[in-house]
Amino acid sequence: MTKKLTIAAPIIGAVGIGILWAAIGLFITVGSLVSSTGIDNLTGEYGTNIAVGTVLQVLGVAPAFVAGTVATERNCGAKVAA
Numbered sequence: 001m002t003k004k005l006t007i008a009a010p011i012i013g014a015v016g017i018g019i020l021w022a023a024i025g026l027f028i029t030v031g032s033l034v035s036s037t038g039i040d041n042l043t044g045e046y047g048t049n050i051a052v053g054t055v056l057q058v059l060g061v062a063p064a065f066v067a068g069t070v071a072t073e074r075n076c077g078a079k080v081a082a
Contacts, residue, residue: 018072025065029058 032038032054037046042058044051 018068018070021064021068022072023068025061025063025068028061029065032057 032041038054040046041050041054
């Protein structure tokens with residue numbers, strides 16, 4: 001019996017990675033905003049260095065959330081060879 005190769009595994013893997021990145025981005029963004037110091041960190045209440053670090057974190061995480069969401073949407077509609 002020969003094995004039939006399909007593209008199902010790469011597509012399922014790509015969807016999983018997209019969901020993972022979207023979940024991580026959402027988790028970190030929401031977590032920082034609902035924490036007791038999240039907004040204060042962004043506004044500079046605890047110093048300029050903390051504000052800059054928080055802004056850099058948000059700038060890194062927000063694109064991960066968007067890219068993960070877009071990748072998941074694009075890969076969910078892909079055709080899989082049977």
